[in-house]
Amino acid sequence: MSGADAIKPGETLLSVDNVSLAFGGVRAITEVSFDIRKSEIRAIIGPNGAGKTSMLNVINGFYHPNEGRISFAGATRARMKPYEAATQGIARTFQNVALFKGMTTLDNIMAGRTLKMNRGFFWQLLRQGPALAEEIEHRKFCEEIIDFLEIEAIRKTPVGKLPYGLQKRVELGRALAMEPTLLLLDEPMAGMNLEEKEDMSRFIIDVNQHYGTTIALIEHDMGVVMDLSDRIVVLEYGRKIADGTPAEVKADQKVIDAYLGVSH
Amino acid sequence: MMIRSIALAAAAGCALATALPVSASAQESIYVPLFTYRTGAFAGSGIPIANGMSDYLNMLNERDGGIGGVKLLIEECETGYDTKKGVECYEQVKGKKPVITSPYSTGITLQLIPKASVDKIPMLSMAYGLSASADGNVFPWIFNPPATYWDGASAFIKHVAEKEGGLDKLKGKKFGLVHLDAPYGKEPIPLLENLAKEFGFELKLYPVPAAEMQNQSALWLGVRRDRPDWIYLQGWGAMNPTAVKEAAKINYPMEKLVGVWWAGGDDDARGGGAEAKGYKSLNFHAAGANFPVIQDIQKHVIDKGKSQVDKAKVGENLYNRGVYNSMLIAEAIRNAQKITGKKVVTGEDVRRGMESLEITEARLKEIGMEGFAAPVKVSCSDHNGHHKVYVAVWDGSKWTKGSDWMEPMKDKVRPLLEAAAKDYAEKNAGWPKRTEACDKSS
Amino acid sequence: MSTTTGQPELDTFPKLYARNAAQRPERPAIRRKDRGIWQTWSWAQSWEIVRALAHAFAGLGVGRGDKVAIVGSNRPAMYWAIAAAQTLRAVPVPVYADAVADEMAYVLENADVKIAVVQDQEQVDKILSMADRLPLLTHVVYDEERGLEDYDRARLSPVAALIAQGREALAKDPEAGRRIDASVAAGRGDDASIILYTSGTTGRSKGVVMSAGGSVAAASDTVAFDHLNDRDEVLAYLPLAWVGDHYLNYAQAIVAGFCMACPESPDTAQQDLREIGPTFYFAPPRVFESLLTRVMIRMEDAGALKKKMFHHYIAVAKQWGEKILDGESVPLGARLSYRLGEWLVYGPLKNTLGFTRIRTAYTAGEAIGAELFSFYRSLGINLKQLYGQTEAFLYVTCQKDGEVRSDAVGPAAPNVSIRLTEDGEVQFRSPGRFVEYYKDADKTRETLTEDGFVKTGDAGFFDKDGQLRIIDRAKDVGKLKSGAMFAPKYIENKLKFFPNIKEAVAFGDARDFATVMLNIDLASVGAWAERNNVSYASYQELAGHPRVYEMIEEHVDEVNRSLAAEPMMAAAQIARFLILHKELDADDGELTRTQKVRRGFIAERYAPLVTALYDGSNNADIRTEVTFEDGRKGAIAANVRIVDMKRQASQEKAA
């Protein structure tokens, strides 16, 4: 964590260097390189099957790239396990909400604090003294997030019963509970209506500003992406075809041909 | 919240408690509960025994109006050969002041041994249960006549010696023990190991896990490889017919396969079909229906439709075993009445009656069991008697007598047994010293 | 007779606050559901915060007589800000938080506000947008940081920072503390305590100035009247700028030393009410009504047996409940049956509504239906009526325990004198009587008589029990062409007692006959529609449905029968009615912020309909502008059907 903290806003937090990934014979990502700077909102876009989600999976250690390296907060690695990514401060949300369905909103967000909680097993047995104090301390933190995301009313509702838009919000809350340095959002607005999208955009911007969290997001809604992000990477068939500010990307002929030209 | 369910249970329990017929009419009759198992994986052996037990006692009620003029209150409790349910049965009957229990399961027996002296209810585990409980000095409340598993195993060795031409011929021979891989099955091992040392034969063990009772082919391949000269089968339930069939499959000579008395059910042998002809089993009572006692049962119980037995199976080996078991109970009660002069006897009385039980040839004849069984005598120190057994032979359709009554090697068994009893008492710290007075044999 | 007369030093709220902090430092003063739990501040903590805030306010230049605007929902910070301003002898001016920018600008401008304490970014934005109209405004203090990170901080501070800053200063500098103490001690009963802007059924709002002494005296009287003490709890959910909230929660809490609880958010108020379980409760009749409607609707979906049980015991309660509540003698069987009902129905019902702990509840503001009123009372809730005004600092009359009726509002409150003018207008003089309308001497003179009585503008009379009965606004009571009396509100209220009717607007002054425009209640009629397989896509479609008309016609007919039974009102039976195609809405100016109908405005806005009501046509076209929630404007057009009613003969004789 200290490594990530030492990096100043604007400096490179994560760099993806010439990464390739293949499943059996199918190439999902081919020689992609880009970087994410601290405190920016970085979008990864591309048509379906462009390898966007695979890219996120590589970043947080679900997939191990066949080639190439990833450096995060100055440390370079080839293989990492997802929980190691978590310890280093990488959090994410999923395209299809991956909440803990049997638990309440609060418990889901509390689960995001797992790494920060370290009272021993003995105290956990008693749920008294230090263990309770720790629970309360983290509960307070989670309540801040609940307040931030305006989900007070569903605090104790099992997430399985929530509408989709709220589930996405809870999932964001769970990721925020990890106090991530880098937050990966996989289509945070998929399947939302206009109003929900506006809310979510606002939350993403607020997270970025309020907590200074670096955000990498995949999103289909071009309007949203252009509004939100500082810089955009465009992938197509697993290859990077463009990288730059929204304006630059918008003007890039390859992008127009490959992506914006096609109706989405 | 979880406690709420306890209350639910409690409420249910209250209903149960108020409705349980507690010590009903114990004064006018003698309460004899029978733990039986007509269900479960071992029902095959349980059903004929259960029928035999009930039918004999019912016959006494029908023919004689009970024992000594007092009706017997007979009640079956289904255990399914499951210790859990056995304990439930015990608790259920305990309140009704039974004069004796016979659990018919080694597991349940082990459970109840320590309780018998506490609850003052004697227990009869007829030729099963804990061999060591034959020591009346340590186990005043437990009776396991007429023979223990060790007697059985020793009788097997005796039988072999007879066939081979003397104990000295055993040297260098190879014996196999095919046994259920459970406490019951392993029981003969120490004795056989002792005898092996003494007589110089080799003992090979073939355990059958309970889950593999019907899947013994690998084991019998081992038998085929090792070629033991004789095999003793300490099996139970579905294990027996499978073993007999497998033995037949590897062409093992049937006359060299000897089962303990619990491997001597008609169904056990019948499964092997024609190939099972010659299969042997130890026994301490006769099979067949040609005894006055069985006739009486036929007349007074079965013909009146008061039995659950399939008529064709009356007189089968295990049916007769049930009859024999009940006979022991009845005789003990009768003896207790005689000693105490009371008509309605208690558990304590029956313990005394059991302890001084002597069933002579004459008495056997009186009760229509001449030739059915050997005389039985139980004493204060010897709760078993180590009575004579014989070898029964399957003739392809029924059990026949294949040898004379023979004494087990009591001298070999007894010391081992007393040591085991001592060991038991030592391991069970605080095991009570015998305080019960000793009655003279009647 | 006020309890504080013997102790002249306790004539301002800051003094009482200090007394509470000294006398009951550990007792809870204020709670708020926040971050999932009820954050609680004791009187000592609370007073410490008020002092710190006062110090910080002083640092912002707030001094005696300066106006401090308070814009936000019910939150501790807002109440502390009020107290802090009062501590400095400045005058807090609470403003309706949901007021649109224009309305708010008027109030802030009119009140010469120096600093504004607001809730969040939304209010900050509103105020910043009108900054050019408010030259006097020097600083804005906000409670919630969210979204304000990038704002220019020069004239903007978070309240938490101010409190911290004040606290630090007070800790460092004993002199600062003494200055605050001195300011508190210097406070006098005739200081202006607060300016409450009335929503006014017509025209611009007026700033009603209250004196500290009067406010304290009034509050002390009612605290004694209802035996309130520091074990009571209230839920502060009414608009902060409304006299009701300021009086019932803020003033009474400080006088009696009880705890006021603030809901987590307006959406969760109902849930929060249930959690807190107030012992003293106020709600306008419409709240009780919508609660009852919801109760009945929810019970409709219950199983047959449960429904039967429910209605059985409600009937039992109806028969005996009020008698038991009033301590009358009741047969033992009935008492037992009621007890069973309490266990099976009333207790759980009160529990789900959050009324379990209520000792005293009031309703006021408009007439309450007899059925509705006695429903709650029969459950064992001590619900009473009061009649009040901002100008009186709320209480004019209130009912004593045990002498409660639905059709009257009780005798004069303690230390209040009431007189009726010849044309029936109610006038009163009370300890809490207002000082003046801020910067509006004309209006003040208009309202305040020479001898210190306030003209309420309401027409009423005392009935034989000595309880006041209010008929209507004095100026609204009109006459039909025949000369018979026409009291529109009286008619409207009768109509509104039907759960299916949400609003009614009656016309008839100087006309041949009385007519009404109605709003159906979507929740109630919607549920009815569902049960009766009436399908509809919109409010408009439901409102115009023939079967809905049929049903409403029955209601109107019933009202006519009841009007016919009253000699003074029989002539004003409803001759024609229509159901409006849209809900009357405060955003469109059709209702006041306190949800009262603005009859004149409606008559203008729906002029074609009014014309049609009187020209005998069976339907009329109407096109109206509407304001959507996000501020966009649009228009709806509709053709509205008008129904003729049969009028009953006056039953004076028969009755």
Added chain:
Amino acid sequence: MFYRETGQYKTSYAADMAVFPILQDRIGVGLMLLVAAVGIPLFATLFPATGNFFLQVIMIPFLIFALAAIGLNILTGYTGLISLGTGAFMGVGAFACYKLTTIFPGVNIIVWILASGFFSCAVGVVFGLPSLRIKGFYLAVATLAAQFFLQWCFVRVPWLFNYNASGAIEVPERTLFGVALTGANATAMTRYFVVLAIVVGLTWIASNLIHGRIGRSWMAVRDMDIAAQLMGIKLLPAKLLAFAVSSFYCGVAGAMMVFFWYATGAEPEVFSIRQSFFILSMIIIGGLGSLIGSYFGAALIYIMPILLGWLADVSGLPIGAATIEHLRVMLTGVLIIFFLIVEPHGLARLWQIGKQKLRIWPFPY
């Protein structure tokens, strides 16, 4: 109906996070404990015959099975790992306790009962190792390996049963302050109190675990293991901890079963696969992921057949014991299916729904 939640507001997180935040629930729990600790013993004292039967045949085993069910529920209900080895883990506890108390007879048996849990805990962890690679029914079948292997050990390693000729555990008499806790002289009442204390205490601890960080990580693994990893939850330690705690509970239950219920001895057969299925059916009928459900399940699966048998008894129908047993078995099966159809999430869910109904009474929703 009984609930009066109005006015029960929480001013601290400790109160808000309490296991029973509602006063009426706390009263209910208190009453239950009172009934269990005072009412039932009183009843048993007043009616010794039925009382003893009730304690010995119903209450003691019910509590013990409930504890085992809690153990399995931690693994299966909370962590989502199906185990069919419960019986064997119970056996490990029983044999461990037997070894401990015979090697160190001086130490109080209650200490050993609890200590024996650690042995089954260790064994559980070993057999939990495959859970990293396999899931669902595959894992369930893998746990059968534990079941059969351990069962084989119980029979085949004579050291475990102290070379007893009986091949079974022979429970020696152990006392506390001169009162027999085990053995034939231990009264049902004494044993009941010990069992009650242990079961209530362990239930409390289980509830603590479940409501804290550890419980959340278990449920996270259960609900979505991928996301759990991302929260920094290491799957293997979380799963192994579940195996450990679960086996601990099962082990203690097993030890208590032999020492406080059977009280005199037990054959290895007691810990057969049937026992495993028995416990599994308890938690499924009772409700996966619910402590109270474990109690419900134990009550239904264990007590119901006894009640059925008793009903048949009372009804006085002239049917034989065997027929009754057959019907009882059949009816048990039918009831299992029936309850699954009525409420697949178990009795705990029914209870939850009932409770919710009471909370919003008289409203239907």
Added chain:
Amino acid sequence: MDILYKIFIDPFVQMGGAPDLLVQTLWEGLVGGVLYALIALGFVLIFKASGVFNFAQGIMMVFAALTLVGLYEKGVPAFLALLLTIGVMYALALGIERMVLRPLVNQPDIILFMATFGLTFVLVGLGELIFGGEPKQMITEQLWLPKGAIDIKMLGGLVSLQKIDIAAAVIASIMVAGLAVFFQSTRIGRALRAVADDHQAALSVGISLNQIWVIVWFTAGIVALATGIMWGARSDVSFALEIIALKALPVLILGGFTSIPGAIVGGLIIGIGEKLGEFYWGPLLGNGIESWLAYFIALAFLLFRPQGLFGEKIIERI
């Protein structure tokens, strides 16, 4: 060293020393494996088509055999009894579909698993109630199944093949072949496969899921009957057989829950593996290791191929 010798050398010396015994062991393993495979096949059929882990498969086997023998004992001619039993199995499938599967449709797997657990109780109770709990002799001869053995002299010894075992292997092969044909070439069979792949797709083809369930359970019932006859002939027909059926579970781990070839190959591996293990290595542990050996074999396989023998490598999709 001695122990290492016993583990790694001695068994092979034995194998080489008595090759006839080795052949015999393999044969016994093969026959046992065939029968395990048949039980596993029943599991697989049901799991594939309805996602139900049918715990009652073992009991169905016993129930089927018991019905057959019970009917015969009640005086029904053997082949008529066989037909009637098939009818009973059909009725059973129908009943299960109506009363268990249909009300529980769309429930989680474990619930359905538990329902089949309840079903075992029902079948046990019902079977014992109707036919009694005594073990019964399988009516081998009456069904024209062969008896006796074929002894082959070979490898310096004797290998004895029981005719009934040969019959079992033949019948098993016929059944597997029959099922293969059924799945490949009949309309219903194709429908079944469609269901296994995609319930929606199957529905769109116009096949009722309910019908498919009945057919699948009925088919599994037939397989159970065949297995029951074979096992019954090897020992006897009693409820103790139920435990043997559990042996199909390691076979399932090995072969995969959805793979018919997996069930067969898995069955053979387990059957042969456990016989070899018990016979050659069992004595090291005092024999009787068969009860758990199969599970360990399966687990060991699983560590190297978590997806089972014929499963495809699973790429976890997020």
